[in-house]
Amino acid sequence: MSSKDCGNHGHKRRRLFRRIIGCILVSLLIILIIILLVWAILRPTKPRFILQDATVYAFNVSSPNFLTSNFQVTISSRNPNDRVGIYYDRLDVYATYRNQQITFRTAIPPTYQGHKEVNVWSPFVYGTAVPVAPYNAVSLNQDQINGVIPLIFKIDGRVRWKVGTLITAKYHLYVKCDAMINFGNRQSGIVVGENAIKYQLVQSCSVSV
Numbered sequence: 001m002s003s004k005d006c007g008n009h010g011h012k013r014r015r016l017f018r019r020i021i022g023c024i025l026v027s028l029l030i031i032l033i034i035i036l037l038v039w040a041i042l043r044p045t046k047p048r049f050i051l052q053d054a055t056v057y058a059f060n061v062s063s064p065n066f067l068t069s070n071f072q073v074t075i076s077s078r079n080p081n082d083r084v085g086i087y088y089d090r091l092d093v094y095a096t097y098r099n100q101q102i103t104f105r106t107a108i109p110p111t112y113q114g115h116k117e118v119n120v121w122s123p124f125v126y127g128t129a130v131p132v133a134p135y136n137a138v139s140l141n142q143d144q145i146n147g148v149i150p151l152i153f154k155i156d157g158r159v160r161w162k163v164g165t166l167i168t169a170k171y172h173l174y175v176k177c178d179a180m181i182n183f184g185n186r187q188s189g190i191v192v193g194e195n196a197i198k199y200q201l202v203q204s205c206s207v208s209v
Helices: 003-042 134-146
Strands: 048-062 066-078 084-097 106-108 111-113 118-121 124-131 148-163 171-182 197-204 206-208
Touching (some): 048 134, 048 171, 066 084, 066 148, 134 148
Antiparallel strands (some): 048 197, 084 106, 084 148
C-alpha cells in the first residue's frame, strides 16, 4: 500500500470523526431548544409561602445579652403551576432578629409537591443561650419595653422543577416571612400551654428562586 493510500484513509477517518462530532452537537442543540421552548410555554411560577402562626414557648434574655428562644411555626406552601411539579430537596427554617440569626436551623423532610398542591409544615425552631450582638442588644431591650419584637422566619433550601418526565437541576430557594410578635399583650394570642402563646399571623412571605 502506497503512502498516498494511507493518507487518503487518514483523511477519511478525520472527516468521519468531524461528521460524528457535528451530529452530536446538532442533536444537543435541538434538545436544548426543545427544553427552552417547553420551559417558555409552561412558564413555571415560584411557589407561594404563608406564615400562618407562631407559637412562642420561650423568649428569654439573660445577662450579658444571651437569648434563649423556642418557637413552633406553621408554614404553608402552594404550587401555583398547572403542569409543573416541585421537588423540595432541602428546606432549613430558622429565625432572625435584625439580620442576626438567633436560632439553629431546623430541617424539613424532603418532599414532592404536585400541581396546585399545598403542603403544611409545623417545625420547632429554637436557640439556646445565643449571644446577641451588642448593636442589637439595645434594640432588643427597647423592643421588649415596647412589647413588640420584629422577627423574621427564613427558609433556605434547594428545589427542582418537574415538567413531564423532565427534571431540572437544583435551584436555590430563599423565603423570608416577617413576624411582628406582640409580647406585650398576652390577649393578642391564644394560650396553648402553661407558658406558651400562639399568635395567628397569616403573613405572606417573599420568595426568591
